[in-house]
């Protein structure tokens with residue numbers, strides 16, 4: 030699957046009716062209850078001056094230690110006869126204010142340090158991060174105590190202390206993210222466009238880091254409130270007569286056994302406050318985490334969900350290794366349904382190579398990934414059809430069976446070998462691992478087999494090459510290694526998804542001829558995905574042209590190349606430059622493919638077709654045969670005479 034796909038999907042996901050962040054948050058019951066509780070607590074704290082509460086500091090020795098539910102004192106009184114309800118509300122107000130301010134201070138300085146260290150790197154990074162390490166090396170509460178001891182007890186000093194000890198959390202978190210971001214292409218692009226470092230840091234990187242800062246804040250604020258309470262409990266925070274939750278707890282400690290309510294009530298309040306903040310914080314993290322975005326709050330499962338509305342019963346090509354009938358794969362994003370694959374039929378005989386051609390986004394990769402259940406769910410699901418591998422319906426078999434088939438009977442070769450090969454293991458390690466994952470053989474046998482595989486893909490010096498790392502090989506060599514890996518377990522089907530697109534023309538030709546030879550030697554069938562008819566003509570026996578999730582034309586390579594019947598096929602063929610024919614027209618296809626969540630009725634190509642007639646836009650158009658092997662989905666197919674118009 031290519032970059033273009035993921036960006037297209039992202040773009041649409043944003044446009045589609047994905048539930049907004051607030052809705053997502055409220056869908057999470059725990060987070061929503063945290064939010065409700067927190068709103069109640071904050072409302073009470075904010076409204077404290079307006080509530081009909083007695084003065085929290087007014088002592089009344091006569092009313093000492095009244096039990097809760099006493100007349101006039103709902104939650105009783107403390108050792109000095111002060112109303113506990115009133116102190117609780119005012120104390121919560123203080124604790125919240127201190128906790129929030131400390132969080133903001135820590136987030137500001139911590140993020141700034143993280144951003145600068147991560148972006149500048151080198152000595153600046155080393156200097157700043159060693160400082161942060163030193164702060165972290167002290168036991169947490171001891172450091173806070175030391176700071177308060179130096180500054181003197183008091184609420185404001187406790188606030189500073191808590192903020193300082195929390196700076197490392199932000200700094201380390203943000204630095205990690207910044208390092209990753211500052212090596213990304215968009216940052217290079219900004220640098221090349223002449224932006225200043227500060228401009229890049231705050232204009233390009235900060236917006237990407239912001240969600241992480243907010244997540245870190247939402248998950249640490251609860252702890253900060255707890256820590257402030259801890260300092261106050263020890264008498265280093267709020268000073269009498271001012272109350273915060275921690276100092277109330279501390280005052281109640283001495284009379285825990287005679288009047289437990291004096292300490293239990295603020296204790297429960299701290300519990301409720303921190304709990305609600307943490308529940309809400311977790312919810313906020315789930316909503317903001319970009320990795321969780323497309324699939325609401327669920328993680329993709331190991332295999333594409335199969336919810337078939339229609340299941341074809343019989344195979345029509347009994348002699349095929351792979352037969353796909355009426356495959357439908359959809360992406361459900363928000364309220365929209367993207368029909369990426371809308372009813373595909375394919376069949377492949379042993380040793381045969383079938384090309385799937387089409388523009389970006391036509392559904393080629395999704396078709397191929399559906400077979401082994403590799404389309405991410407959510408948002409993807411297979412909603413109809415069947416795929417038989419030697420008679421076994423791949424959509425009906427167990428997960429275990431699929432796992433056994435993946436990488437053994439059905440293997441993949443992708444466009445970018447660097448992203449398929451692990452950078453930290455040698456070629457040999459990776460090949461032997463691929464072999465041993467599917468066969469109970471000894472390491473030495475696997476090593477021998479790995480060497481044989483490299484020889485098979487025409488890599489010279491195979492024994493030496495087994496010891497190198499992927500980055501030591503050229504692009505063409507790496508792709509050969511990937512092909513070797515695909516052949517490691519005598520695959521029946523090799524799915525090659527644009528395997529040569531990233532290579533230069535001469536290397537591309539070598540790889541294509543290698544694949545052609547190998548399939549004849551090994552008798553594996555190849556499903557070859559490409560957007561280039563030139564490549565098709567080099568390796569494929571038959572070809573299927575895809576447009577907007579459907580096959581619009583299929584036939585032997587020769588038929589389709591010599592006499593394309595669908596106007597779209599014609600255009601695709603015209604896109605291929607031909608050596609020695611510099612005068613030939615090289616057309617780009619005007620217009621864009623339709624969006625698959627809103628396909629027009631009739632022919633999906635109608636809007637871009639030069640031969641369109643009114644009835645092309647009405648009703649379903651079936652694939653109709655033109656002879657034995659060729660078929661086309663067009664009401665007005667090109668015939669030999671008109672092919673050159």
Ligand SMILES: Nc1ncnc2c1ncn2[C@@H]1O[C@H](COP(=O)(O)OP(=O)(O)OP(=O)(O)O)[C@@H](O)[C@H]1O
Nearest residue numbers: 031033034037038360369389390391392393394395
């Ligand atoms: N993970 C995904 N989430 C949402 N939509 C997706 C996802 N993967 C693919 N799609 C959508 O499915 C459609 C078909 O994509 P597919 O990857 O099959 O195209 P392709 O023909 O392989 O194109 P390319 O030549 O760019 O690789 C596209 O419209 C794409 O936006």
Ligand code: NI
Nearest residue numbers: 030031393394
């Ligand atoms: Ni693709």
